[in-house]
Amino acid sequence: MCFLGCDEEETEVGRQQARxxxxxxxxxxxxxxxxxxxxxCFLPICFRFKRKYFCTLCSKRLVLYDY
Incomplete structure (x- = not known):
């Protein structure tokens, strides 16, 4: 659901090699x-930090399952 004037901006904070x-x-x-x-409307509402995993060769996004 998006309102008029709604915007989401993503920036890369850091990158490191995973196991x-x-x-x-x-x-x-x-x-x-x-x-x-x-x-x-230019007022920040929510800040979120996520960690995403990518392969360096095939550039696929990988999903980590926690059991």
């Missing part, structure tokens, strides 16, 4: 820390 390898091609995995800012 393991890509299950598709066997390449190295990078963990990317992303900070997102949700704004409504």
């Amino acid at each position: 393991g390898s890509c299950p598709y091609c066997g390449g190295k995995v990078h963990a990317v820390d992303v900070g997102s800012k949700l704004r409504l």
Whole structure:
């Protein structure tokens, strides 16, 4: 749901090599820390930090399952 004047901006905060390898091609995995800012009419409402995992060879986004 998005209102008029709503905007979300993502910026890369940091990048580091993660443990393991890509299950598709066997390449190295990078963990990317992303900070997102949700704004409504230029007023910041919410700040979030997420960690995303990407393969360096095939550029696929990888999902980490926690058991």
